[in-house]
Amino acid sequence: MLDTLKIPGRHYLNDGHSLRSWLFTKDHKRIAIMYLMSISIMFFIGGMFAVGIRFELATPQGDFVTADTYNKFFTMHGVIMVFFFLIPSIPAVLGNFLIPPMIGAKDLAFPRINLLSLYIFWIGAAFTLYSMVVGGVDTGWTFYTPYSATASNTSVVPTAVGIFIAGFSSILTGLNFIVTIHRMRAPGMTWFRLPLFVWAHYATSLVQVLGTPVIAITLVMLGVERGLGFGIFDAARGGDPVLFQHLFWFYSHPAVYIMILPALGVQSELISTFSRKTIFGYSFVAFSSLAIAVFGFIVWAHHMFVAGISTYAAMVFSFLSFSVAIPSAVKVFNWSATLYKGSVSFDTPMLYAYGFMGLFAIGGLTGLFLATLGLDVHMHDTYFVVAHFHYIMVGGAIMGYLGGLHFWWPKMTGRMYSEFFSRVSAIMVFVGFNVTFFPQFVVGYLGMPRRYHSYPDEMQVLNVMSSAGATVLGLGYVLPVLYFLYSLRRGAVAGPNPWGASGLEWHLQSPPLTENFVEVPEVINEPYEYEHSVVKEKERV
């Protein structure tokens, strides 16, 4: 059947071949492809620093690089991965590509602003990469004062400027999505017919628009503190070093939800598609995204239980942190229930979805340990925390991103990738990830602190396991680059809907036309209805 399919004659990828046709495009799909290439480069740069970290930690002595170099490694690993990979990953690539077709629109509400956000991202990334070339930065990605303000003699300001600039890219993307979802839905595409991917992006966009200005302000304060000698965070002049932590986490905790919410949206699409069944409890899953976004703003001080905040303030933030766990649990239960009486197939995206469930569940459950006050005192700033947030941000967000990329790759390129190698890669990522990060829970409870260049001898075995797992994980991440690139020329033609999915985007040709829809579709069905055609197709291309 596959050889009867052909790549359509006209699509967004062959609508102009010049560099100019890419750099000045207003097509959300081309912008998404440029984001994909940009953040992939950033991912592998950030990954190289992780290689350096795991290599150093294979032995207890600090013998591979100097302490200063090691400190720069984990700082730049964090800065690049958080601000230049995880935050833009799913929204800027998959969200950008898919939100218009999912809601029946021809583009985002502000195509030029969309392109602007990409340019701003590039400028921010250029600043940060420049700061690395001229010597790097060693404050940790958290930039805690007073170390970052007075003690560090590395490129703190250029890095902060890079993050400050990239923040505007994030705000513009979020704003664009909010307006698009409000104003550009096709006739009949009511709020409760939106795919859950769109709901998740709506919640994410709210966080991006409301939270990102706070990190911008915080970095400006850090800049004037460091550059002009203000005393905002200097205790000797009546400032407060802990104030920085409040401001930083007021953004950076919600930022975790910028990273994970879109992945939860992808997960809902994958589970539904590969069990050919509507999501169990659609409205609970949709509203849990909003609940996570809202609660996410009022839990920041759980990063500061041993930073001198009052006992009662700590209790309030502990209580609120538990409340954010509930909507996450609700989602996991709903996905599990969706599989019941489904028609389940284990294509590669579904393997990622299964892996996601396991890793996100462990990541979420270990969050309970850290929200528990009496335990957090012991675990705070140990490897337990490192393992926990990697389970959420790598096990959750990156598994979701890769699952989504494998799911929509045929739509984006019109071609299929190697089924065998993609399954191998999904399994390597899952196994490698667990071998890397599970021992870190153990070594963390044992007391190994974060950001240690050397460590006591008795902790070596667990660290060697972790480094060995990282090797498998790293290879698992390289493999998709190879088979995805190979598929661009040699992959089997996918056709419009290779998975038998129900979403509106699967009614488009693959790759889609520049304008997505020839005529605005009219939506008459509920979401995830596998029994009927989703759109009344007036005209088929």
Add this chain to the structure above:
Amino acid sequence: MKIFGIPIFPEQASTFAKDVDALYFFIFTVSAFFALAVAVSVIYFGLRYHRNHDGEIGARIEGSLPLELLWSVIPTLIAMVMFGWGASVFYHLRRPPDEAMQIYAVGKQWMWKFQHLEGQREINELHIPAGRPIKITISSEDVLHSLYFPSFRTKMDAIPGRYTELWFEAQAPGTYHIFCTEYCGTNHAGMIGSVTVLDPPQYQAWLQGGGIEGTLAQRGAKLFTSLQCDTCHLDAGQGRGPSLRDIVGTTVTLQDGSTAVVDDAYLRESILNSQAKIVNGFKPLMPTFQGLISEENLIALIEHVKSMSPKGATTAAPAAPPAATGAAPDRPEKK
């Protein structure tokens, strides 16, 4: 606890350790149950409802309100148990008993300096007696640090410009790790040390050893003279500054009519930034000592001031009980 000779669980060397670990195992059990329940159900559903033929679709099941309520309410209740249990352990961790033995710690890139009231000073090593609650008051000379005793299950940040504290009661004699857990620059990983828990008689013997120049308060008294504090803060009260005798633990009235309790934080501020809180009736004549006095000397001065107030001072025997209650004056009694 070790497996194949590899430690996988830290020693339980303080009275807290068992409480914290019990909480850990409770949450671990609950988490393992939910993780397994999810894993078993998704794997079972995946196999049981595996797609049989290409055109097959799943059953139309929209959801179930009772189930949604069930799996929202039950986790909420369990989470509340975790919260309450965790908060009560934390409350205990945060409230040093009044009779706790006082030690001071100063974090400095990249070392921990400890001062005993008896005058001993140690760097990256700490000797303490077993079976006695110990309160450590922590400060920092430069950037953030965090004083962490994994075997005691407690830690607290050292924050420039203020005092923080932690306490514990070590049980088992032995030597345990001290780590800095707040990133503090180049040699962060070298800011480590060991705490040696001694039987009380051995600890007494340790205290006798080594040449020391007087107790911490006596060092403070010398500073009090050399910095000329004594020229204004006269004992009898006719000085240009308030008399410091019996002042610790009292409430003073300030110029703007507000009040302040004289504690470590107040004394610290009044030395470093003397204009901040002037006691009513006095003129702002005192120079500020910000940047002119080290954290260690500041501690000595504060100990000296405390030694002038035997009632509120940490070295003192339990205060004379107020008439009716028998409780210590400034803090509720603990078990």
